[in-house]
Amino acid sequence: MTTTLTLNGQSISVDADPAALLVNVLRDDLSLTGTHIGCDTSQCGACNVLLDGEPVKACTMLLAQAEGREVTTVEGLAEGGQLHPMQAAFKEAHGLQCGFCTPGMVMAGIGIARRHGGDPGEDVVAHELEGNLCRCTGYVNIVKAIRAGARDMGAGA
Amino acid sequence: MNLSRPSRVADAVSAAGAGGDVAYLAGGHTLIPAMKARLRDPEGLVDLSGLDELKGMSVEDAEGGRRLWIGAMTRHRDVAEGADAIPALQHMATLIGDPQVRNRGTLGGSLANNDPASDYPAAVLALQAEIETDRATHRAEDFFQGMFFTALEEGELIKRVGFRIPARAAYAKFRHPASRYALSGVFVAEIGPGIWRVAVTGSGQEGVFRWPQAEEALANGADISTVAAPDASLMSSDIHASPEYRAHLCTVMLAKAVGEIK
Ligand SMILES: Cc1cc2nc3c(=O)[nH]c(=O)nc-3n(C[C@H](O)[C@H](O)[C@H](O)COP(=O)(O)OP(=O)(O)OC[C@H]3O[C@@H](n4cnc5c(N)ncnc54)[C@H](O)[C@@H]3O)c2cc1C
Numbered sequence: 164m165t166t167t168l169t170l171n172g173q174s175i176s177v178d179a180d181p182a183a184l185l186v187n188v189l190r191d192d193l194s195l196t197g198t199h200i201g202c203d204t205s206q207c208g209a210c211n212v213l214l215d216g217e218p219v220k221a222c223t224m225l226l227a228q229a230e231g232r233e234v235t236t237v238e239g240l241a242e243g244g245q246l247h248p249m250q251a252a253f254k255e256a257h258g259l260q261c262g263f264c265t266p267g268m269v270m271a272g273i274g275i276a277r278r279h280g281g282d283p284g285e286d287v288v289a290h291e292l293e294g295n296l297c298r299c300t301g302y303v304n305i306v307k308a309i310r311a312g313a314r315d316m317g318a319g320a
Numbered sequence: 321m322n323l324s325r326p327s328r329v330a331d332a333v334s335a336a337g338a339g340g341d342v343a344y345l346a347g348g349h350t351l352i353p354a355m356k357a358r359l360r361d362p363e364g365l366v367d368l369s370g371l372d373e374l375k376g377m378s379v380e381d382a383e384g385g386r387r388l389w390i391g392a393m394t395r396h397r398d399v400a401e402g403a404d405a406i407p408a409l410q411h412m413a414t415l416i417g418d419p420q421v422r423n424r425g426t427l428g429g430s431l432a433n434n435d436p437a438s439d440y441p442a443a444v445l446a447l448q449a450e451i452e453t454d455r456a457t458h459r460a461e462d463f464f465q466g467m468f469f470t471a472l473e474e475g476e477l478i479k480r481v482g483f484r485i486p487a488r489a490a491y492a493k494f495r496h497p498a499s500r501y502a503l504s505g506v507f508v509a510e511i512g513p514g515i516w517r518v519a520v521t522g523s524g525q526e527g528v529f530r531w532p533q534a535e536e537a538l539a540n541g542a543d544i545s546t547v548a549a550p551d552a553s554l555m556s557s558d559i560h561a562s563p564e565y566r567a568h569l570c571t572v573m574l575a576k577a578v579g580e581i582k
Pocket residue numbers: 204205206223343344345346347348349350351352353368392393415416417418421424425426427428429430432433435437438439440476477478479499500501502
C-alpha cells in the first residue's frame with residue numbers, strides 16, 4: 164500500500180506499512196536518520212518533525228496519518244546550502260553537546276517562534292520546551308539559541 | 321491492519337461496527353503509545369481526521385444558559401487558542417502535556433479514554449457538559465463510570481461536547497513533573513448565580529469526582545481554607561503519590577483555583 168505526502172518539499176509515494184510509526188518509516192525506509200528516537204513513552208521530543216508546519220512527535224503518529232500532508236524533517240530545513248535560522252542559532256549559541264536531542268529541539272524552536280513571534284521571553288521558551296529532554300546541556304544555551312533563532316526567523320518565517 | 325478514513329460520521333460508525341476489534345483513531349496520543357506498549361492491538365483503525373463536522377467550536381443558547389460546543393476532533397491547541405468563551409477551559413488546555421501533544425491530542429479522544437489523571441473530565445463535570453454522540457446525549461454525571469470506563473457503548477462515537485458557559489471559573493493543576501498528567505486538578509465554576517460546582521481529577525480511585533464540601537463553601541462565601549481534604553481512603557495510591565498526599569494536594573489546588581477565579 165502506498166501513502167502519498169509531501170516530504171521536505173517533494174511530493175512522494177511511500178510503499179510501506181501505513182500502520183508503521185512515521186519515525187520508523189523516515190529512518191528505515193527513507194534513510195532520513197536525522198529524526199531520532201529517544202524514548203518509547205512519547206515524552207522526549209527527539210523525534211519531532213513539522214507536520215503542516217507544526218511540531219509533532221513522529222513516534223506517536225502512523226504513516227497513514229501523514230497522507231496528503233506536508234512533513235518536514237531536519238534534513239529539509241536548510242535551503243540552498245544555507246542553514247535554517249533556527250539551526251544556525253543552535254550552532255552560534257552552542258545549543259548542543261552530543262546533538263542527540265537537537266533535531267527535535269530545532270523543530271520545537273520553530274514551533275515556538277511561529278506561535279510566539281520573534282521575541283519570546285526566556286520563561287516562555289523554557290515553559291514551551293516541556294516536551295523536549297536533553298541529557299547534556301542543562302538547557303541554558305538551548306533557550307538562548309531558540310530566542311536568537313526566533314529573532315532571526317523574523318516575521319512569517 | 322485494516323485502516324479507513326471516512327468523511328461522514330455514519331460511515332465511521334459502520335466501519336467501527338463491522339466486526340472484530342476496531343478502534344477509532346483521533347489524535348493517537350493515547351492509542352498509539354498503548355499500541356507501542358502492546359497494551360492494545362486492534363485489528364482495524366478508523367481514522368477520524370476526515371470528519372470535518374467534528375472540528376471547531378460554536379456558542380449556542382439553550383435552556384439553563386449558553387453553552388460552548390466543541391467538536392470531538394478539536395485539538396487541545398485549538399481549544400487553548402480559540403475557546404475564549406470560557407477562559408478557564410483555555411487555560412486548562414494549555415496545561416495538557418506539551419506543545420507537541422497539544423498539536424495532536426483531541427477532546428473526544430481524551431473523554432473516550434477517561435484516564436483518571438487527564439484534565440478534560442474535570443472541566444466536563446464542573447461545567448455540567450453534555451456529550452453528544454452518534455446515538456445519544458450523555459450528561460456529565462452519567463458519562464464517567466470509573467477509571468478508563470465511560471457510558472459509551474461499543475462503537476459509539478463522540479461528536480461534540482457542550483460546556484455550560486460559567487459566570488466565573490478557574491482550573492489549577494499539580495502536574496506530575498515527567499508525564500504532565502494531573503496528580504490533582506481542581507476545576508471550580510459558578511455555573512448559575514451562587515451555584516458552584518467543583519470537580520477533581522487525578523486523585524480519586526474512581527477517576528473524576530465532585531467535591532460537595534468545596535461547592536458548599538463557595539456558595540456560602542465561607543473561607544476556602546476551612547474545607548477539609550477529601551477522604552484519603554477514596555484517593556488513588558501509586559509510586560507517584562500516597563492517598564494522604566493526594567488528598568492534601570486537592571486542598572492546595574482548590575485554594576489556588578479559587579485565588580485565580582476570573
Ligand atoms: C506525553 C504525553 C503527555 C500527556 N499529558 C496529558 C495531560 O497532562 N493531561 C491530559 O489530559 N492528557 C494528557 N495526554 C493525553 C492526550 O491528551 C491525549 O491526546 C488524549 O488523552 C487522547 O486523545 P487523542 O485524540 O490522542 O485520542 P486517541 O489516542 O486517538 O484515542 C484514545 C481513545 O479514544 C477513542 N476515541 C477517540 N476519539 C473518539 C471519539 N470521537 N468517539 C469515541 N471514541 C473515541 C479511541 O478509539 C481510543 O480508544 C498526554 C499524552 C502524551 C503522549
